[in-house]
Amino acid sequence: MAETVLSPRSVTDGPLELDPALDPFAHESVKRLVTRYGSPLFVIDVERVRRQYRRLAAALPGVDLHYALKPLPHWSVINALNAEGAFFDLATNGEVELVRRLKVAPKRCIHTHPIKRDSDIRTALAYGVNRFVIDNPDELRKFVKYRTRSSLLIRVSFSSPEARCDLSRKFGCGRQNCGSGSTACRFMSDPKRPARRCS
Numbered sequence: 001m002a003e004t005v006l007s008p009r010s011v012t013d014g015p016l017e018l019d020p021a022l023d024p025f026a027h028e029s030v031k032r033l034v035t036r037y038g039s040p041l042f043v044i045d046v047e048r049v050r051r052q053y054r055r056l057a058a059a060l061p062g063v064d065l066h067y068a069l070k071p072l073p074h075w076s077v078i079n080a081l082n083a084e085g086a087f088f089d090l091a092t093n094g095e096v097e098l099v100r101r102l103k104v105a106p107k108r109c110i111h112t113h114p115i116k117r118d119s120d121i122r123t124a125l126a127y128g129v130n131r132f133v134i135d136n137p138d139e140l141r142k143f144v145k146y147r148t149r150s151s152l153l154i155r156v157s158f159s160s161p162e163a164r165c166d167l168s169r170k171f172g173c174g175r176q177n178c179g180s181g182s183t184a185c186r187f188m189s190d191p192k193r194p195a196r197r198c199s
Contacts, residue, residue: 044072046080053084066110069095078102093123100127112155114171116142125149135173 022029024043033041057065067081068089075098078088082104090096091113099109106128113120114135121132125146133153134140143150157172 044074044076046076049077049080050084053081053086057084068112069098073098075102078104082108090124090129093120096123096127096129106130110153114155115139118142121146121150135171137173 024030024033024045030041030043033043053065053067057063064087066087066089067078068091069078070089070091073095078099079102081088082102087108087110088099088104090099090109090111096109096111099106109124109129110131110133111120111124111129112133114133116132116139121142124130124132130150131153132143132150133155134143135155135157140152143152155172157174159166
């Protein structure tokens with residue numbers, strides 16, 4: 001079912017449902033919506049979001065699919081995906097607050113911002129989000145004092161000449177900077193002790 005997200009100048013505060021039999025993105029539907037609400041107009045088809053999520057989940061069985069809030073942090077999308085059992089990728093304090101207000105379980109959230117302030121870490125932990133992604137050794141050091149309250153995933157950078165959009169320079173730790181998993185584990189358990197192997 002499609003929903004319209006109305007501009008501040010609209011007389012109504014909430015989204016209005018469209019006729020579910022109509023494709024809200026068909027030319028005639030768009031013309032009708034613009035005539036009624038004006039433009040620019042932002043339309044969210046929540047049923048399409050659900051269908052796409054189900055298709056992806058069916059194609060990747062056993063994978064916890066994380067929806068990144070950054071491109072579209074709208075409550076209708078988050079609620080729909082939450083009801084489908086999705087997980088969520090958070091990157092800001094505002095996104096943490098949004099999932100908190102919508103009662104998304106913190107255990108279904110992960111914090112992935114590549115450069116985290118201490119306040120970002122504390123805000124996430126305060127809500128119960130305790131899994132974080134790190135991209136470099138400097139980020140690893142920020143978690144030493146939170147080592148008993150957090151778990152970390154190291155995002156490894158892989159460059160591919162086949163990639164249409166190569167994000168390996170923006171995200172991920174290069175192999176030369178990653179070190180070994182055992183070193184990271186030792187550092188988190190006690191940064192003053194000599195290196196030992198962690199399983």
